[in-house]
Every structure is written in C-alpha cells, then in structure tokens.
Amino acid sequence: MEKKNKAQSRRKFIRNGARLSLLLSLGAVSAAALRKVTTDGYVWQIDPFKCTQCGRCATECVMTPSAVKCIHAFDLCGYCDLCGGYLKPDANARSTAAENQLCPTAAIERKFIEEPYFEYHINEDLCIGCAKCVKGCTSFGNGSLHLQIMHHLCVNCNECSIARVCPSDAISRVQASEAYKVKGSWTNPT
Amino acid sequence: MTKKTLNIIPIVVSTIALVSIFWWLSADPTKDMTVNLEGADNRGAGVAAQDVTIGELFEEYSSDYQPMNETWPNFRGADHDNISKSPVKLIDKFGAEGPKIVWSLDLGEGHSGAAIYKGLAYILDYNEEERADKLRCFSLVDGKEQWSRGYDVAVKRNHGMSRTIPAVTEDYILTIGPKCHVMCLDRENGNFRWGLDIVKEYGNEIPFWYTGQCPLIDNGVAILGVGGSKMMVAVDCESGEKLWETPNPNGWQMSHSSVMPYTFGGRKMYVYSAIGGIVGVAADGPDAGSVLWSTNAWNHSVVAPSPLCMPDGKIFLTAGYGAGSMMLKLSENNGQFSVEAIDEYSPKDGLACEQQTPLYWNGRLFGILPKDGGALRNQLVCVDPSDTKKMVWSSGKDMRFGLGPYFIADNKMFILNDDATLTIARPGTKEFILLDQVKVFEDAHDAWAPFALADGYLIMRDSKKMVCIDLNI
Numbered sequence: 100m101e102k103k104n105k106a107q108s109r110r111k112f113i114r115n116g117a118r119l120s121l122l123l124s125l126g127a128v129s130a131a132a133l134r135k136v137t138t139d140g141y142v143w144q145i146d147p148f149k150c151t152q153c154g155r156c157a158t159e160c161v162m163t164p165s166a167v168k169c170i171h172a173f174d175l176c177g178y179c180d181l182c183g184g185y186l187k188p189d190a191n192a193r194s195t196a197a198e199n200q201l202c203p204t205a206a207i208e209r210k211f212i213e214e215p216y217f218e219y220h221i222n223e224d225l226c227i228g229c230a231k232c233v234k235g236c237t238s239f240g241n242g243s244l245h246l247q248i249m250h251h252l253c254v255n256c257n258e259c260s261i262a263r264v265c266p267s268d269a270i271s272r273v274q275a276s277e278a279y280k281v282k283g284s285w286t287n288p289t
Numbered sequence: 290m291t292k293k294t295l296n297i298i299p300i301v302v303s304t305i306a307l308v309s310i311f312w313w314l315s316a317d318p319t320k321d322m323t324v325n326l327e328g329a330d331n332r333g334a335g336v337a338a339q340d341v342t343i344g345e346l347f348e349e350y351s352s353d354y355q356p357m358n359e360t361w362p363n364f365r366g367a368d369h370d371n372i373s374k375s376p377v378k379l380i381d382k383f384g385a386e387g388p389k390i391v392w393s394l395d396l397g398e399g400h401s402g403a404a405i406y407k408g409l410a411y412i413l414d415y416n417e418e419e420r421a422d423k424l425r426c427f428s429l430v431d432g433k434e435q436w437s438r439g440y441d442v443a444v445k446r447n448h449g450m451s452r453t454i455p456a457v458t459e460d461y462i463l464t465i466g467p468k469c470h471v472m473c474l475d476r477e478n479g480n481f482r483w484g485l486d487i488v489k490e491y492g493n494e495i496p497f498w499y500t501g502q503c504p505l506i507d508n509g510v511a512i513l514g515v516g517g518s519k520m521m522v523a524v525d526c527e528s529g530e531k532l533w534e535t536p537n538p539n540g541w542q543m544s545h546s547s548v549m550p551y552t553f554g555g556r557k558m559y560v561y562s563a564i565g566g567i568v569g570v571a572a573d574g575p576d577a578g579s580v581l582w583s584t585n586a587w588n589h590s591v592v593a594p595s596p597l598c599m600p601d602g603k604i605f606l607t608a609g610y611g612a613g614s615m616m617l618k619l620s621e622n623n624g625q626f627s628v629e630a631i632d633e634y635s636p637k638d639g640l641a642c643e644q645q646t647p648l649y650w651n652g653r654l655f656g657i658l659p660k661d662g663g664a665l666r667n668q669l670v671c672v673d674p675s676d677t678k679k680m681v682w683s684s685g686k687d688m689r690f691g692l693g694p695y696f697i698a699d700n701k702m703f704i705l706n707d708d709a710t711l712t713i714a715r716p717g718t719k720e721f722i723l724l725d726q727v728k729v730f731e732d733a734h735d736a737w738a739p740f741a742l743a744d745g746y747l748i749m750r751d752s753k754k755m756v757c758i759d760l761n762i
Binding site for chain 2: 194215
C-alpha cells in the first residue's frame with residue numbers, strides 16, 4: 100500500500116512539474132510578446148525645435164517622395180490671411196493662384212473661415228517635405244507648420260540617409276512608442 | 290523580298306510615324322494636373338465698415354495724481370529717435386530683489402505702448418469685454434486710472450488687437466485705433482475734440498493685423514499717413530479742419546510704419562513708408578502737403594519699421610517677411626529733391642529688422658536681426674551706415690533677442706525679449722557689453738510694444754499685461 104502511494108506521489112510530482120514548466124514557458128513567451136508590442140525597437144524622429152528647414156529631407160530620403168511630411172499644429176496657427184507658410188514673400192496677391200503659392204506642389208489647401216481668418220491643411224500625398232512652408236511659417240509666423248517623419252511611409256533604414264546629412268542634428272532614433280515629436284496638440288486630421 | 294513589298298515598307302513606316310506624331314502632338318501630359326487659380330479658398334467679400342461714433346464713451350475715475358516733469362510724448366520719444374535725453378540717472382543692475390515694479394495692469398490683447406506726459410501715462414487699449422477702443426489715462430507713479438475715453442468697435446483677435454501709441458502734447462491727445470479710427474482729445478480732461486474714420490473718408494485698406502501706425506502731432510497739427518484716395522493728411526488738432534491732403538495717384542496703402550519728421554536740404558518734410566513706396570511730403574511753406582520726392586523702389590507687402598532718416602540724406606529702410614533692407618540717398622539741388630537706392634539686400638546679408646525701427650546713435654546703426662537673418666538671426670548688431678552689410682559687432686549666439694523693443698537712456702541700452710526678459714547693455718560702437726538681465730514677469734508672451742520712459746519710470750508690456758518699473762538709482 101505504501102509502495103503504491105509512493106508511485107502515485109512520483110507521478111503527481113512529474114505531472115505538476117510538467118504543468119509548471121508549461122506555465123512558465125507561456126509566461127515567458129507572453130512577456131516577450133508584450134515587450135515587443137510595447138517597445139517595438141526604435142524609429143527615426145525629427146525634433147521640430149532643432150530643425151533649420153534646410154530642405155534636405157526632401158532630397159536625401161530613400162523614399163520618393165520623401166517619408167518626411169509637413170504637419171500642422173492648428174492650435175498654434177494664427178489663421179492669418181497673409182500666411183508666411185502659404186504665400187511667397189511679397190506675393191502679388193493673397194490668393195490661391197499658383198504664382199502666389201510658396202509650396203512647389205500646392206500641397207497646402209487654404210480655406211476661408213470668416214473675416215479675417217483662413218485655415219491651412221496639408222495634403223500629405225502632395226507634400227514632398229521640402230520645408231519651404233515650414234521656413235516661412237517659422238520665420239514670419241507662429242511656427243505651427245513643422246516636419247515629421249511619417250512612419251507609415253518610412254522604411255526605417257538602419258542608417259537614415261537624412262540623419263546622416265542633417266546640419267542641425269535634428270533627426271535621432273527614438274523608441275517607437277514615442278515616434279512623433281509634434282508642436283502643440285497636433286492630431287492628423289486625416 | 291518583292292519590289293512591291295519594298296515599296297510598301299516606307300509607306301507603312303511613314304504612316305506609323307505620322308500617327309505617332311499626331312498622337313504625340315494631341316496628347317496632353319498635364320491633363321491630370323489641377324490648375325491652381327485664385328478663389329479656391331472661397332475668400333469672403335469682406336466686412337462692411339462699422340458705423341462708429343468716435344469718442345462716445347467716457348468714464349472718470351480719479352483726478353489724483355502726482356505731477357512730474359518729463360515726457361515721452363509719442364512713438365520713439367520727443368525727437369523720434371528712441372533715445373532719451375533725460376538727465377535722470379538709471380540703474381545698470383537690478384540687484385538681488387529684481388526689477389522694482391511699481392504697478393501692473395491687465396490689458397486687452399495687443400501691442401500698444403504708452404505715451405507719458407508730466408506724470409500721466411496714456412494707453413490706447415482694446416477692452417475685449419466691452420468691445421471698445423479706450424484711451425486710458427493713468428497716474429505714472431502709482432498706476433491709478435484717471436479717466437478713459439473711447440468708442441464701440443468690433444475687433445477680432447488677430448495677433449493682438451491694439452498696437453499703436455498715442456501722440457500727446459500740452460493741449461491734445463491723438464490716437465489711431467485698430468480699425469483706423471482717429472480720435473483727438475483735450476489732454477487735461479479727455480474732452481472729445483474730433484474724430485476721423487480713415488476707412489470711410491479715404492477708402493484705405495486696414496493693414497494686416499490692424500493699424501500699427503502711431504500718429505504724429507507737429508505744431509498742433511495731426512499728421513496721418515492714410516493711403517487709399519490720399520497719401521497723407523494734416524488736420525488741425527484744435528478744430529478738426531483738414532489743412533492739406535497729399536494726392537495718392539498710385540493708390541499706395543497704409544502700412545504699419547509711422548510718419549517721421551525730417552529736415553534735409555533746407556526743407557522740413559514728413560517721410561512715410563507706405564505699401565507701394567516711400568514718399569517725402571513738404572511739411573511747411575506754401576507747398577505744404579505736396580510731394581517733394583517719392584520712389585516705389587521700396588515696395589513690400591508688410592512694412593512695420595519706420596524710415597530711419599540720417600543727417601547726410603541717407604534713409605535706412607527695413608522690413609520683415611523676407612523683405613530685407615534698402616538704403617536710400619536723398620539729394621537736393623536748387624530746391625528739387627531726388628532719391629536713389631544705393632543698396633538693397635536680403636535679411637541674411639546685413640542689418641534688417643522685422644518689427645522695431647533701428648537706432649541711430651553716435652553715427653552707428655543698431656538693430657535686432659529677424660529670424661530669417663542667417664547665422665546672426667535674432668542677434669543685436671551694430672553697423673556703420675556707410676556699409677550696413679558689414680557687422681561692427683553682434684551680441685553673440687548666446688545673446689539672441691526677439692521682436693521686442695530696444696532704446697537708449699542714460700547711456701544704457703534697454704532691450705526687451707518676447708518673454709519679457711529685460712536686458713541692460715552698454716551701448717558701444719566697438720562691442721556689445723552686457724550689464725544685467727532679468728525676467729520682469731513670468732508667463733509673458735509677445736512683449737513687443739515700444740518702451741516709454743519719463744522721470745526714471747519705464748513702461749513696458751507683453752501681449753496682455755503692462756508694468757511700470759522704477760529705474761531710478
């Protein structure tokens with residue numbers, strides 16, 4: 100009788116040991132998966148406060164057009180009629196005519212809201228990240244237009260070709276959980 | 290290959306070539322492009338001018354104030370040079386206790402500065418709750434409000450609302466409101482004398498972000514650069530009667546620049562940098578009000594700094610939004626004036642200012658470069674008028690400023706940063722010498738209004754708050 104109990108106890112020990120091993124394995128796999136979801140490595144990011152709008156984001160990115168796009172912090176915008184990011188300096192008129200627009204691809208849409216306010220939206224499909232509008236807005240306005248690397252477009256090169264040439268060291272690797280550094284409380288309206 | 294086949298080949302090739310050429314000529318590679326034309330923003334037709342009863346509102350609060358001796362009667366002071374000639378000695382360091390703020394005041398959002406006259410400070414404020422322009426009179430020493438005179442007018446926020454400084458003489462106060470309403474009052478008691486709605490009278494365009502021109506009183510006459518149907522007008526402060534109107538055949542518009550009195554070649558004139566060009570108007574004599582000279586060589590969509598007129602006939606012009614600067618040379622020959630541009634450059638190539646008018650002191654020019662001023666952006670720089678592209682000195686990359694005011698008093702230069710950081714420097718023609726720097730108050734934004742100083746009391750403001758600092762030693 101005592102011998103039988105010993106055998107049962109050994110089987111129970113082996114069974115419990117196997118269950119515990121399985122549980123630990125599952126826990127480890129889950130933790131690893133969770134860690135991957137929460138950190139997911141690193142991505143490239145532009146610091147808009149360091150950016151000097153040199154224009155190289157448009158020309159140096161391996162993507163064509165560049166994965167760098169202009170975004171708009173609406174809460175910082177002055178909604179001006181005379182917008183330094185939309186109009187060429189000393190433009191003939193404050194209108195949407197091509198000759199007055201600063202953007203080479205007409206990626207900024209201008210809408211009249213009410214006197215004297217106008218709203219400006221970026222058409223991401225047209226934007227090439229040249230930063231001309233950002234330079235105009237930063238120099239003459241509130242700096243609400245600024246550049247960001249868009250991660251649904253960026254291929255996350257091991258060595259970002261823009262970061263290599265950025266004269267102001269505005270591009271750096273950051274954790275994917277904090278992929279964007281935006282001014283104001285910008286949210287992508289699209 | 291038969292002879293018939295050989296004959297067919299060139300015919301086929303020619304046909305294919307013709308078809309290809311026709312296809313190539315008829316194909317439109319731009320057919321998928323969108324043409325950008327004006328009007329896509331659905332711009333409105335504009336708002337009709339409001340009927341305004343200038344001077345209708347008056348409130349009296351106190352008549353108790355301490356009379357003082359000195360004045361800062363208008364934009365850039367009595368001599369229009371932004372240099373105080375007062376003998377009052379001022380501090381050059383703030384000490385551990387910081388600036389001695391004797392009073393502070395919440396204002397409507399804007400950039401209007403103060404004028405000071407013998408113990409009273411005058412500020413054209415926009416009251417956002419009452420939706421009214423108010424000329425407010427305060428005791429300089431303790432900030433106690435004496436009275437206010439104004440009128441109802443609807444003004445929406447657009448980078449601030451108020452942005453002009455009254456002109457004050459012994460007898461009169463003259464103001465221009467955000468929407469070009471001119472109001473003339475008796476200085477002693479704020480009694481209304483006359484008003485002028487420039488938009489209704491002359492059909493001008495209200496400048497972007499509202500009027501920035503500070504009015505001028507010269508020998509009891511109000512001088513206003515109006516744009517629209519006339520270029521400049523002179524109005525008798527006593528009666529409100531128009532004394533002369535300068536024609537404006539080219540339809541130049543009002544800028545943020547102010548009219549500057551200038552004497553050159555034996556003539557006194559008023560120099561005004563409008564949107565469209567710059568003009569010199571005879572200030573006296575039988576031809577008062579007539580154009581002595583003008584040029585459209587200086588033509589930019591936004592001009593805030595005023596012309597800086599130097600004794601030798603040079604006139605330094607500068608503006609923001611990429612305009613840069615221009616040096617004009619005025620010449621006189623037998624009573625005839627001519628003007629030529631002797632230099633012009635972009636803001637990264639020399640002295641340029643976006644908002645404030647540079648200083649001319651001891652034969653040198655001083656100004657703060659704009660954000661598009663290249664490597665020296667936002668630095669205070671000193672240049673010689675003979676070559677404004679060559680920097681004599683700059684304040685250094687660790688000493689950058691914004692769009693705020695700067696002036697000279699008691700042989701010290703006072704510079705205000707956007708965040709109300711006040712810097713005291715030793716003005717020099719050889720180098721920048723920092724004396725002290727202090728944050729006057731926290732959470733300040735857009736501290737752009739020009740300074741006013743009298744009897745050692747300095748009035749400055751940010752977009753919503755005005756303070757008076759006792760700088761007396």
